[in-house]
Amino acid sequence: MTHVTIGSALVACLAVLMLGACSRTPHDLSTGQLSQVVGGKQASLKPCFDTALKTHPYDHEVRMQATIHIAADGRVSSVELGGEAGLPGMSACIRDSIKGWKFPPANDPTDTSLPLIFKRDPPKDGPNSEAAKEMIRRALGQTSAPR
Numbered sequence: 506m507t508h509v510t511i512g513s514a515l516v517a518c519l520a521v522l523m524l525g526a527c528s529r530t531p532h533d534l535s536t537g538q539l540s541q542v543v544g545g546k547q548a549s550l551k552p553c554f555d556t557a558l559k560t561h562p563y564d565h566e567v568r569m570q571a572t573i574h575i576a577a578d579g580r581v582s583s584v585e586l587g588g589e590a591g592l593p594g595m596s597a598c599i600r601d602s603i604k605g606w607k608f609p610p611a612n613d614p615t616d617t618s619l620p621l622i623f624k625r626d627p628p629k630d631g632p633n634s635e636a637a638k639e640m641i642r643r644a645l646g647q648t649s650a651p652r
Contacts, residue, residue: 533615534575534608542608543619549602554623557592566624567591571603575615579608591623 554567570587584600591599599621608615 533613534611534617538609539615539617542606546603546606549605550599550621550623553595553598553602554592556598557595558625560594561592563592564625566622567595569596569599569621569623571599571619571621573603573606573617573619575608575611575617577611577614579610581606581608582614595623 557563568588569591572585572587573581574583574585576582581604584603586596586599590596
């Protein structure tokens with residue numbers, strides 16, 4: 506299992522947009538509209554990381570920056586990825602997934618930047634967990650658990 510985290514930089518940029526300090530054309534999608542779509546769709550990126558992990562095991566987090574170009578009709582016209590390259594096959598999968606997202610229509614095209622962080626969840630019970638539990642019981646002088 507993996508986590509996909511939308512980075513705090515998005516929150517900061519969205520806060521700046523709300524204050525009007527970022528450059529944006531009038532009639533862009535609102536911060537709330539962008540956040541709603543991204544929040545609802547971020548889980549669609551998880552299979553990209555999971556699939557890449559099957560053929561390229563990796564224990565560190567992967568950080569990427571997605572720049573999403575949204576047409577006035579709400580479809581994603583293009584996606585650019587920056588930052589780390591990710592695992593083989595991951596970038597194309599992320600691009601394809603984001604290109605399937607649908608935003609509300611606006612009067613003008615909108616560009617937004619989205620920080621992505623992919624990391625593995627720690628294993629709940631690894632293959633050696635029973636052996637480790639048994640060693641702890643022995644070290645504490647406890648008898649073995651029934652089998």
